[in-house]
Amino acid sequence: MWQDTAVSRKLGLRYPIVQGPFGGGLSSVDLLAAVSEAGGLGSFGVHHLEPAQIRDLDATIRARTNKPYALNLWVSNHDQGGLSLTPEVFAAGIERFRPYYEELGVxxxxxPARYGQSFDEQVEAVLEARPPAFSFVFGIPSPRILEECRRRGIVTIGAITTVDEAVAMEAAGVDLIVATGFEAGGHRVSFLAPAExxxxxxxxxxxxxxxxVKTPVIAAGGIADGRGIAAALTLGAQGVQIGTAFLACRQSSASTxxxxxxxxxxNRYTALTRVFSGRLARGIRNRFLEEMSASGVPPFPYPIQNWFTGSFRKAAGAQDRPDLMSLWAGQAAPLMRHHDxxxxxxxxxxxxxxxLGPRAG
Incomplete structure (x- = not known):
């Protein structure tokens, strides 16, 4: 049967379908549990959480499902110049975004003391939690971390955007590789060459x-229905990862x-942009994207740009202002039909x- 593949066997799944991990608060335990209970791999992006929050989250997940699931981290969680700003540059950043603060009444x-989390601290919390699977983007964890995952029985899943990255991932001994096409929504997870x-x-x-590579491949990007699954498996993948279609479901933590x-x-008008987070990502075109792109002002490096825009994006969501939000979406969004x-x-x-019928995996 098509569902019996190297991916489903390695992860102990009924179907080789992975829910894409959403960072920045878009993941939810409800969504993870729904996918895992249905026979796929539910995922939760935890790169925005502190170590104690990761441990608490894992306990909550285990109380909801005894099926396989994955926690996801960003290996590279800052770009050059993305750790600190001088008070003068910070003040200039506030002025850059002041019109949006004022418009939203924020x-x-x-x-802040810091603009993001420490991967080194976060990954220790993940190892301590010992989830069935640990998926990661923007790089490859150290040999020590990968060895600890093997020792603790944690399946490792690394994302790539190029063949060179896939070769490096396999050489590191990662269990499964997510090959992410540029159609995918959210961040481009490149790490050996610029995302562009x-x-x-x-x-x-x-x-x-x-x-x-010999490592089993999970296809991602542009998959939203059975046609995409069939195409991916026919092209040599052993599983699929679906993001935008699950993000649109009521169980996700995406805002209304x-x-x-x-x-x-x-939803068919998406663009790749750095204006929201400082890293290249695909989302639906809106006013903020167009205004920041037209300004010619380069964004701050990640995660500083993400911190600045995040300081008003949440308010925009609460005020039903999608024109000032990051609306992550892949190019297959027009294919979506389901809200559950x-x-x-x-x-x-x-x-x-x-x-696919009785096609062998």
Whole structure:
């Protein structure tokens, strides 16, 4: 059967379908549990959480499901110059975004002690929690961390955007590789070359990577229905990762305006941009994206840009202002039909089964 693949066997899944991990508070235990209980791999992006929060989250997940799941971290969690600002540059940043603070009625935030979390601290919390799977983006963890995962029985899943990255991932001994085409929503997770130089589409990336490495490949980017699953497996993948379609479901922690926009006809107008976080990411075009792009002012490095925009994006969501939010979405958003994760998963299985039949994995 099509669902019996190296990916499903390695992870102990009924179906080789992975829910994409969403960072920045978009993941939810409800969504993870719905996917895992349905026979796939639910995921939770924890790169924005402190170590204690990661440990508490893992306990909450285990109380909801005894099925396999993954916690996800960003290996590289800051770019050059992204750890600190002088008071003068910080003040200039506040002025840059002041029109949005004023429009939303938000008080500009004070200068923080730090702009993001420490991967080294976070990964120790993940190792301590010992989830069934640990997935990661923006790089490869150290040999010590990967060895600790093997010792503790944690399956490792690394994301790549190029063949070179896939080769490096395999050489490091990672268990499964997520090949992410440029159609995918959210951040481009490149780590060996600039993201702008790593924009291979799924139809070219999946078979090229599958031919080059022996590590089982999970296809991601542009997959939202059974046709995408069938195509990915035919191209040599052993599983699929689906993000935007699950993000649009009521169980995710995406805000109401974000989920509404994912079903709006404007969902077909996406762009790759650095204006929201400082790293290249795909989202629906909106006013903030257009204004910041037209300004010609380069964004701050990650995570500083993300901190500044995050200080008013949440207020924009609460005020139903999608024009000032980061509306992450992949190019397959127009294909989405389901608002419920359980119904979506069931339809994915039905559609894929109808197209693939008793195909061997």
């Amino acid at each position: 008080e500009p935030p004070p200068m 130089d790593s924009l291979t589409g799924s139809f070219a990336l999946i078979p090229t990577v599958a031919d080059r 305006p974000h989920r509404r926009m994912l079903f709006d006809e404007r 994760a359980t119904a979506l998963f069931a339809e994915l299985v039905r559609d894929a089964s109808a197209r």
